[in-house]
Amino acid sequence: MRHFLTLKDFSKDEILEIIDLAKSIKKEAKRGEFVPYLEGQTLAMIFEKSSTRTRVSFEVGIYQLGGVGLFLSKNDIQLGRGEPMKDSARVISRMCDMVMIRTYSQKSLEEFANYSIVPVINGLTDEYHPVQLMADYLTMIEYGKDKNPTVAYIGDGNNMAHSWLMLSSKLGFTLKIATPKGYEPKREIVDDALNFAKKSGAKIQILNDPKEAVLEADVVTTDTWVSMGQEEEKEKRLKDFDGFMVDNNLMKLAKKDAIFLHCLPAYRGYEVSEDVFETHAKEIFDEAENRLHAQKGIMVWLDRNRKK
Ligand code: CP
Numbered sequence: 001m002r003h004f005l006t007l008k009d010f011s012k013d014e015i016l017e018i019i020d021l022a023k024s025i026k027k028e029a030k031r032g033e034f035v036p037y038l039e040g041q042t043l044a045m046i047f048e049k050s051s052t053r054t055r056v057s058f059e060v061g062i063y064q065l066g067g068v069g070l071f072l073s074k075n076d077i078q079l080g081r082g083e084p085m086k087d088s089a090r091v092i093s094r095m096c097d098m099v100m101i102r103t104y105s106q107k108s109l110e111e112f113a114n115y116s117i118v119p120v121i122n123g124l125t126d127e128y129h130p131v132q133l134m135a136d137y138l139t140m141i142e143y144g145k146d147k148n149p150t151v152a153y154i155g156d157g158n159n160m161a162h163s164w165l166m167l168s169s170k171l172g173f174t175l176k177i178a179t180p181k182g183y184e185p186k187r188e189i190v191d192d193a194l195n196f197a198k199k200s201g202a203k204i205q206i207l208n209d210p211k212e213a214v215l216e217a218d219v220v221t222t223d224t225w226v227s228m229g230q231e232e233e234k235e236k237r238l239k240d241f242d243g244f245m246v247d248n249n250l251m252k253l254a255k256k257d258a259i260f261l262h263c264l265p266a267y268r269g270y271e272v273s274e275d276v277f278e279t280h281a282k283e284i285f286d287e288a289e290n291r292l293h294a295q296k297g298i299m300v301w302l303d304r305n306r307k308k
C-alpha cells in the first residue's frame with residue numbers, strides 16, 4: 001500500500017502515471033462522464049488548518065468518483081482536544097477507505113500514516129504541499145511548458161518551494177529559487193533534491209536575487225510570504241521580503257510567453273502585483289481547477305496500488 005506524503009517517495013514514472021490518470025479523468029469529466037472509479041468509498045479529510053481549494057477539490061473529487069467525503073475539522077474531533085495522532089489514525093482508518101490530512105509537521109503526518117491501514121494523502125504540511133504540485137504540473141503541460149522548462153520560484157523557501165524542489169529534481173527540469181537571505185529552503189531538502197537531480201539531470205539554483213532567477217523563465221511562480229501558522233511573524237516578514245514582489249518589471253525578464261502560477265490564496269501588493277495577477281488570471285484559475293482533476297488522479301492511483 002502506498003501513501004502520498006511527499007514527491008520524494010515517488011519516481012518520475014509514478015509521477016507521470018498519476019498525471020496521465022488526472023489528464024484522462026479530466027477529459028472524461030469534460031465530456032460529462034463521471035466514472036465511479038471509487039464507488040462506495042469514504043475519504044476522511046482532516047483539517048488542522050484552513051482551506052478552500054484542498055477541501056473543495058477533495059470533497060467534490062471523491063463525490064465525482066462515486067464515493068463520499070467526510071470533512072473533519074480539528075476543532076470538531078477529539079484530535080483537537082489532545083487525542084493522539086496514532087489513535088486517531090487507528091480509528092479513522094478502520095472506518096474509511098482513504099484519508100487526507102492537512103496538518104503542521106510532516107512528522108505528525110508520517111505518524112498518522114504509520115498507524116493507518118488505508119492510504120494517507122498529504123493535504124499540506126509546513127514542509128510540503130505535494131498535491132498542489134500535481135495540479136501545477138498538469139497546468140504546465142496544458143500550456144505547453146513541460147518540455148525542458150525553466151521554472152522560477154520567487155519568495156519564501158516554504159512548503160511550496162520544497163515541493164517545487166522535489167518535482168523538478170524528480171522530473172529533471174530547471175528550477176531557480178530566489179528568496180531573501182535567511183528564508184532559503186531547508187538545507188536537507190535542497191540536498192535531497194540535488195541528489196535526485198544527479199539522476200534526472202535537473203538544474204537547481206538557490207539564489208537571493210529575484211531578477212537573476214526569473215531571467216528567461218518559462219514559468220514564474222510565488223506563494224504567500226506568511227504561511228499558515230506564521231501569523232505572528234507577519235510584520236517582520238513583510239519587511240524582509242521587500243523587493244520580492246512579482247510585478248511587471250520582474251515578469252519582463254522572463255520569456256515573452258512565460259506563464260505565472262500561484263497556488264492561492266494570493267495577497268496582491270505583497271508577493272504579486274495586481275497587474276501580474278490579473279494578466280495571468282487564466283493560468284492561475286486553470287491551475288486552481290486542476291486541483292480537482294489532480295486530486296482525482298492521486299486517489300485513483302492510490303486505490304489501484306492498494307494491494308502492491
Ligand atoms: N492552494 C491551496 O492549497 O489552497 P487552500 O489552502 O485553499 O486549500
Ligand code: NVA
Nearest residue numbers: 158223227228263264
Ligand atoms: N505556503 C502556504 C500555502 C497555502 C496553500 C501555507 O502553507 O499557508
